[in-house]
Amino acid sequence: MxxxxxxxxxxxxxxxxxxxxxxxxxxxxxxxxxxxxxxxxxxxxxxxxxxxxxxxxxxxxxxxxxxxxVRPAALQGSSLFAAAREPMIRLRDALNETIHLSVPDALQGMVVVDRVDCDHAVRTYHAIGDTSPLHATAAGNAVLAHLGKSEIDEVTAGTLEGYGEETITDPGQLRAELCRVRERGYAVNHNQYLQGVCAIAAPVLDGEGTPLAAVAASLPDSRFEPVRLPELGRLVAETAAEITARHLA
Amino acid sequence: MxxxxxxxxxxxxxxxxxxxxxxxxxxxxxxxxxxxxxxxxxxxxxxxxxxxxxxxxxxxxxxxxxxxxVRPAALQGSSLFAAAREPMIRLRDALNETIHLSVPDALQGMVVVDRVDCDHAVRTYHAIGDTSPLHATAAGNAVLAHLGKSEIDEVTAGTLEGYGEETITDPGQLRAELCRVRERGYAVNHNQYLQGVCAIAAPVLDGEGTPLAAVAASLPDSRFEPVRLPELGRLVAETAAEITARHLA
DNA sequence: GCATAGCGTTCCACAATGCGGCATGCTACT
DNA sequence: AGTAGCATGCCGCATTGTGGAACGCTATGC
Structure with missing residues (x-):
């Protein structure tokens, strides 16, 4: 074959x-x-x-x-895509950080499908079509946290590849982190995948609570201020919720 | 082969x-x-x-x-795409009509690459990836008008397929129309391709004046008011010019 | 509960199909 | 004129994909 x-x-x-x-x-x-x-x-x-x-x-x-x-089902008719665009721009305007929309690809990883750039001279860069691991990114964790237990086990079953000091490679620790993500409504990545890159992400869900995508604000380490995290998280989660609402309408 | x-x-x-x-x-x-x-x-x-x-x-x-x-060269790194997005949204907000961004595909036709919807109950619909003929659409004429003479001849050489009463099928007439398009800065399609669908389009150019894409406002026949045409045309042309400027920056 | 229909999947002998070394023709430097 | 590098065309060989048929499964209906 x-x-x-x-x-x-x-x-x-x-x-x-x-x-x-x-x-x-x-x-x-x-x-x-x-x-x-x-x-x-x-x-x-x-x-x-x-x-x-x-x-x-x-x-x-x-x-x-x-x-x-020829586009993935999640983007067909571009309804998710169109629903996401304006909230993403508003989020970018609020934070002046680069915003990504990513969709999960068969539990293999997240794929960037859209991007709205900030205007800082120092900014993160991910091209449309780029893929990244579920367990080591904010967008990945945001999606993972809202999957069923069997699917989470499926992902945490294999070895979790490490990309640096901060990557969570222990399945138990990852599951605990996913619980926290579910509770507070957003996921955080602090140098877990690419060095110097942080992100805050929240999931876009369909009518049944299945995660379709994640919105993420991505920023360099140097601009990441832990104090502002609750505020940023809230804004990102609100944006994701708005996209969810628009997409269902 | x-x-x-x-x-x-x-x-x-x-x-x-x-x-x-x-x-x-x-x-x-x-x-x-x-x-x-x-x-x-x-x-x-x-x-x-x-x-x-x-x-x-x-x-x-x-x-x-x-x-x-895997994306066409014109969208690589999505700079054109990103440059077009916000001006397109502003144009939609100004007109409340559906806005399309289309790129020419090897002189075969125009392909819709992005869309911002209006909120009328009656609206035109073209999916991303849809193609349409160069000689019978506003976006096609906008691009065609800014190509070299040899390329225009190449397109007008073959038979120009008719799609209804209004389609320009005579090469001479088409060339005259393209002159008008160049002069006033925007192209108009009044039922030339799909029945009941009108559009006003203007080209996005690169640094050398080669047309890369066209922005079009697409609306149903029923909302098309010839009196407003100069105003609409001006707004569409300004949007295209802004995208050109942003794309070069 | 047996029969049937429809599904996705697997197998395998045959020959059509694509392979790639080589030769050609072109353009652009030197 | 000579050379180097390019895209393209040719053709015999064997590798490759083909598609009919058989299999196992599930759902539906008698």
Whole structure:
């Protein structure tokens, strides 16, 4: 059950996305594959409408617009997305910190789906599409805290990878932290994943209480003031609640 | 140069996107392909991370978050996207009409990449990822008007498909219309493509004057008042100019 | 409680399919 | 003119994906 050509084509597509606009030769160097193989793949992807030649240099390839019609269920019709946008901007205006909207991907991790930037010279950066672990991020914990016990166990069952001093790697400790998250309504990440990056996050739920996404305010360590935490947490949680309400309406 | 399995896999991916969460059986009925073929394709796409099983019903498939990392060049790093967002919301607030951001796709047509809805009960609807023809839409004309002569000829060379009474199908007439668009700074579509749908659009340009995208206010025929056109056009053009300025900054 | 229908999944022999080394033609420097 | 690097075209071989058929399961109906 392999479908080598399909697997390879998708990896080529991802490579084009990262390096666009890119030439055949550059891709052969990235993959170490024969030129004819890469070339054939590109032509096929182009015929399918997923790739197109750059308008200025027709030997360079870039991603076609077809991909935009293919989006995760949580964003279909973009109702969650649209519901989140204005509250996110207001939250950014209130805090002047970068705000992220992330969705869980099959319990593998959180994926950033939208972002509103702050205007500080020093700011955190996560591109749309970036993934991060559930157990070591504020957004991940916010979602995790509102899953069923069986699902929490599923995640805490495997080894919890550590990313530094602060990462919670003990399943028991993580479960205790998730309880606190549930009680106070927001999750906090203080250097648990990326060094120097902190975040405060709250979940967006559907009608049945299942977490669909998380809103997070992400800021550098240097601006993180523990005293302001209750206030920030409250604002983030209110924003998440507003998105939940708008999304259901 | 065919790569049948790749082409089919991508079509399956698109079908999953449209019907998610979807089962193997439903897909076999859509495509009329053998079950084993569809099944194999799904497993392969899943292994590549582009598909995942639904959490509640594990025999249903949906789009994975991996696709979000694959975006057209114009949206990479989402700077255009981010630059457009707030001006679009302000324009929506000013007009209370649905605002679209569209990018041209290899001179094939315009693709909707973002949307801000109005709150009228009667409103136009275009999903993100939808495509429409360059010669019969306001967004298309806005972009077309700012392309080089050779590119305009390229588009006006083929037959211009008609979609109703109002569509401009004569290349000469279209070129004249594009001149007017350039002069007044915005394009207008009055029932030229979809019946009952009108729009006013203006282009977002890069540093060299090449059109990257178009902002459009889209409204039902019933609310279209020719008297207000200069005012609406001015507001749309100002919004596009602001997005251009923010994007360059 | 047995029969049936429909589902997702697995298996396997066949041959169609994509593979990749090689050759070509192009453009751009030197 | 010569060379280097590029994208692209060709074609025989064997690897690869194909799809019919069989399996096991669950739900529905008699």
């Amino acid at each position: 392999e479908m080598k050509s399909v697997t390879r084509s998708l990896r080529v597509l991802e490579a084009v996305a990262r390096h666009q606009p890119v030439t055949v030769g550059e891709l052969t160097r990235i993959f170490g594959l024969p030129k004819s193989t890469v070339q054939r793949t590109l032509v096929t992807l182009n015929e399918a409408g997923w790739l197109r030649a750059n308008r200025k240099d027709t030997t360079r390839w870039e991603i076609g617009a077809r991909v935009l019609a | 065919e790569m049948k399995s790749v082409t089919r896999s991508l079509r399956v991916l698109e079908a999953v996107a449209r019907h998610q969460p979807v089962t193997v059986g439903e897909l076999t009925r859509i495509f009329g392909l053998p079950k084993s073929t569809v099944q194999r394709t799904l497993v392969t796409l899943n292994e590549a991370g582009w598909l995942r099983a639904n959490r509640k019903d594990t025999t249903r498939w949906e789009i994975g978050a991996r696709v979000l990392a």
